[in-house]
Amino acid sequence: MENQVKKNHAIKKTVSVLTIGALAVGLAACGSSNDNNGGNSGGTNTAANTGSSTNAGGAATDSGKKVTITFQNIYPDATSPANKLLKELVAQYESEHPNIKIELDSLNTDQQKLKLKTQAGNKEIPDITIVNPAAQMKPYVDAKLLAPLNDMLDQNGLKDTFQKGLLDYYSFDGNTYALPDGNNIEVVYYNKDLFTQAGISDVPKTFDELIADVKALKAKGITPIAIGEKDTWTGSFLFMNILLRTNGGPGFLQDVLDGKKDFNDPAFTEAVDAFQELVQAGAFPEGATSIDANAGGNIFKTGKAAMFIIGSWETGNIDASSVAGKVGAFTFPTVNGKGDLNQFMLAPGSGFAISANSKHLQETKDFLNFFMTEFPKKKFELKDAVGVGQVVEGDFKAAGYSDLAINILDLFKNVSGGDLAFDNTMNPAVAQAHLSSIQNLFVQKVDSKQVAKEHQDAFAANK
Amino acid sequence: MNVLKVPKLTIAVFVLPCLLLYVSMVFVPILFSVYNSTFQWDGLSSVKEFVGLENYKNILLNDPYFWPAVRRTLMYAVFSMVEIPVCLLFAILINRYVRKGNTLVSIYFMPVILSVVIIGQLWKTIYNPLDMGGMINGVLHFLGMDSSMKAWLSSPKFAMYCLYIVSLWQYFGYHLLIQFTGVQNIPADIYEAARIDGAEGFKADRYITLPLIVPVFKISIVLAFIGSLQAFDLIMVMTGGGPAHATDVISTLMYNNTFMSNKYGYGSALAIVLVIICLVFTVLINTIFKRVENKVS
Numbered sequence: 001m002e003n004q005v006k007k008n009h010a011i012k013k014t015v016s017v018l019t020i021g022a023l024a025v026g027l028a029a030c031g032s033s034n035d036n037n038g039g040n041s042g043g044t045n046t047a048a049n050t051g052s053s054t055n056a057g058g059a060a061t062d063s064g065k066k067v068t069i070t071f072q073n074i075y076p077d078a079t080s081p082a083n084k085l086l087k088e089l090v091a092q093y094e095s096e097h098p099n100i101k102i103e104l105d106s107l108n109t110d111q112q113k114l115k116l117k118t119q120a121g122n123k124e125i126p127d128i129t130i131v132n133p134a135a136q137m138k139p140y141v142d143a144k145l146l147a148p149l150n151d152m153l154d155q156n157g158l159k160d161t162f163q164k165g166l167l168d169y170y171s172f173d174g175n176t177y178a179l180p181d182g183n184n185i186e187v188v189y190y191n192k193d194l195f196t197q198a199g200i201s202d203v204p205k206t207f208d209e210l211i212a213d214v215k216a217l218k219a220k221g222i223t224p225i226a227i228g229e230k231d232t233w234t235g236s237f238l239f240m241n242i243l244l245r246t247n248g249g250p251g252f253l254q255d256v257l258d259g260k261k262d263f264n265d266p267a268f269t270e271a272v273d274a275f276q277e278l279v280q281a282g283a284f285p286e287g288a289t290s291i292d293a294n295a296g297g298n299i300f301k302t303g304k305a306a307m308f309i310i311g312s313w314e315t316g317n318i319d320a321s322s323v324a325g326k327v328g329a330f331t332f333p334t335v336n337g338k339g340d341l342n343q344f345m346l347a348p349g350s351g352f353a354i355s356a357n358s359k360h361l362q363e364t365k366d367f368l369n370f371f372m373t374e375f376p377k378k379k380f381e382l383k384d385a386v387g388v389g390q391v392v393e394g395d396f397k398a399a400g401y402s403d404l405a406i407n408i409l410d411l412f413k414n415v416s417g418g419d420l421a422f423d424n425t426m427n428p429a430v431a432q433a434h435l436s437s438i439q440n441l442f443v444q445k446v447d448s449k450q451v452a453k454e455h456q457d458a459f460a461a462n463k
Numbered sequence: 464m465n466v467l468k469v470p471k472l473t474i475a476v477f478v479l480p481c482l483l484l485y486v487s488m489v490f491v492p493i494l495f496s497v498y499n500s501t502f503q504w505d506g507l508s509s510v511k512e513f514v515g516l517e518n519y520k521n522i523l524l525n526d527p528y529f530w531p532a533v534r535r536t537l538m539y540a541v542f543s544m545v546e547i548p549v550c551l552l553f554a555i556l557i558n559r560y561v562r563k564g565n566t567l568v569s570i571y572f573m574p575v576i577l578s579v580v581i582i583g584q585l586w587k588t589i590y591n592p593l594d595m596g597g598m599i600n601g602v603l604h605f606l607g608m609d610s611s612m613k614a615w616l617s618s619p620k621f622a623m624y625c626l627y628i629v630s631l632w633q634y635f636g637y638h639l640l641i642q643f644t645g646v647q648n649i650p651a652d653i654y655e656a657a658r659i660d661g662a663e664g665f666k667a668d669r670y671i672t673l674p675l676i677v678p679v680f681k682i683s684i685v686l687a688f689i690g691s692l693q694a695f696d697l698i699m700v701m702t703g704g705g706p707a708h709a710t711d712v713i714s715t716l717m718y719n720n721t722f723m724s725n726k727y728g729y730g731s732a733l734a735i736v737l738v739i740i741c742l743v744f745t746v747l748i749n750t751i752f753k754r755v756e757n758k759v760s
Contacts (some may be wrong), residue, residue: 114722117506117507117722117725120506120507121506121507121727139505139507139508139725140507142507142508143507143508143509144509145507223594229706230702230703230705232705285592285594285595286592286593286594286595286614286617287591287592287595287597287614287615287616287617288614288617289616289617289702289705289706290587290590290591290614290616290617290622290701290702290705290706291595304594427725428505428723428724428725429724429725429726431724432719432723432724433724436705436707436708437707439705439706439707440706440707442617442706443617443618443619443706443707443709444619461525462724
């Protein structure tokens with residue numbers, strides 16, 4: 001009996017030790033186990049694909065064959081226009097091509113990013129997936145996971161429907177690897193009623209005016225600027241707009257990458273100081289760092305905050321919220337007299353990319369070609385065409401778009417340049433260091449030189 | 464084992480499937496992580512640069528967030544383990560003074576069956592600033608203690624303690640249930656015999672309950688310890704490790720490095736470090752308990 005108990009204990013001990021081990025390692029290991037195999041089969045797949053795409057004509061006539069295309073996307077919300085567009089276009093294509101079945105894998109943005117990373121570790125990415133522009137998609141391109149789309153872009157003039165220069169963010173060495181679902185700019189949305197309540201007659205044109213307005217709003221008990229900084233990109237996006245001004249124009253991060261500047265540059269510390277001035281003036285909701293991005297936006301959309309500094313993609317959502325009709329938009333003010341009001345933080349959208357290892361490469365390309373050709377028309381129909389990355393034909397006003405939408409479209413017309421978000425420019429490790437460094441500014445005052453040093457150290461360590 | 468007259472082959476046949484499954488699901492991933500931890504790798508590309516023990520060196524010497532994360536992880540463990548004696552005390556009291564102790568214990572157990580995401584959202588509302596309906600701040604405001612009101616989860620100083628409290632609250636019922644069952648399982652005739660010998664109340668607890676509860680107590684301690692080293696989901700839901708790493712524990716640090724910063728090798732090395740910490744402390748706890756067991760019994 002005694003022995004039995006001891007043995008049981010020993011077993012229990014081992015089991016508990018192993019269980020911890022398993023749980024601890026499970027997370028980090030899940031993507032890796034198949035790597036070698038995956039690599040090999042990926043290789044053979046590519047070979048098979050080049051074979052099949054050369055005689056694509058033959059395959060296409062062989063149309064009795066059932067083909068299933070997996071379409072991973074970031075439009076899970078069934079009430080959103082984007083989700084409707086997706087379903088309608090897919091249904092239309094399936095009815096026109098009875099042998100094609102399109103399987104949707106709809107996830108929210110963060111889940112999709114994580115799932116794709118895990119899938120990519122096994123070289124098993126879906127036929128169509130979503131990647132983010134520039135630096136964020138580069139690892140996928142470098143790992144040769146994405147198929148070049150040049151042939152499909154040229155085949156029926158699809159390429160010319162995109163705004164000039166937009167595809168550059170998705171192109172590497174002359175090949176385009178993804179097609180964007182939009183092209184947005186960062187603007188300041190403001191609630192006209194709340195501005196009036198605080199006695200503000202005109203939108204701020206300079207940073208000092210912005211600070212004064214923040215204080216006026218705060219004095220009336222109104223949250224000046226809505227933000228959800230638990231999702232750290234929100235604060236970074238705002239900070240980068242200040243940097244765009246203090247740097248006197250775009251290109252600061254590019255200069256750092258090219259070795260012409262570093263983060264200790266006065267333009268950077270000045271931006272940090274300005275940002276802290278906003279925080280100190282009480283511009284943001286209390287406890288901002290534990291509010292997630294959606295909840296942060298809702299502070300504005302429920303009329304509790306006066307401003308919302310975010311990408312123009314929010315236009316449709318604001319028009320659908322309780323503050324619809326009360327909202328206007330303006331461009332981010334100059335900071336200490338620096339910067340150009342017509343330069344914006346640019347937000348080229350998420351891009352649809354095709355797996356290089358897709359078993360039905362040609363069919364997938366054909367579908368995506370159809371999808372992107374119809375995309376702007378459908379968007380326009382669904383009153384969601386503000387910030388579409390393609391040329392949209394049609395009269396917005398006549399089609400019943402809101403004043404806010406027209407206001408935003410007017411801002412678009414003035415865009416004379418700008419910068420991409422931090423995580424679209426720098427590699428993920430540097431971006432993470434930056435994001436948490438900015439988040440820190442929300443909760444404590446930090447010497448701007450220290451912030452610069454944190455950035456520079458992270459940059460040097462993760463080149 | 465020899466007393467069982469079963470051929471070794473039969474034993475092997477019955478044990479093997481599970482063993483294989485276990486090895487493939489547990490040991491192989493650990494070995495893969497060990498292997499990956501010696502590379503600088505983004506988790507995507509086919510290019511892996513072998514760096515030997517460089518990742519470990521960086522974790523232990525150069526990562527400004529690692530040691531604070533270790534400290535928080537261990538604090539988490541300490542808080543969870545300190546809770547157990549309290550649970551035992553409650554178990555004894557409930558067993559002695561409450562008529563239908565089972566019902567009460569079941570009520571205490573309820574938070575355990577709730578999903579951590581729900582718990583996280585619930586407590587976020589409790590900790591929220593006043594204008595977002597935060598309950599604690601509401602109470603403070605009501606009491607006129609406005610100066611103590613805070614955005615609890617956004618305060619680098621308090622956020623971590625706020626998380627400890629949620630965990631303690633959630634798992635109180637769990638450990639209470641274990642201890643309660645342990646206390647109930649002590650045969651009543653021992654107490655009766657003790658009463659004849661003049662041991663009642665606290666004396667009976669000291670000489671009967673405590674020695675007999677030690678094995679159950681140990682299970683609770685080990686579970687609490689393991690549970691707190693794994694603490695991940697609650698932190699992810701409530702603070703995401705922020706503000707600015709103020710609530711990072713080893714597991715969230717590992718997650719952020721692996722998946723957010725694309726430092727797969729580095730993340731794997733962190734995982735291995737976590738495994739080693741777990742091993743060391745589990746062995747330590749077992750040794751301590753062996754001594755305690757010998758002493759009290």
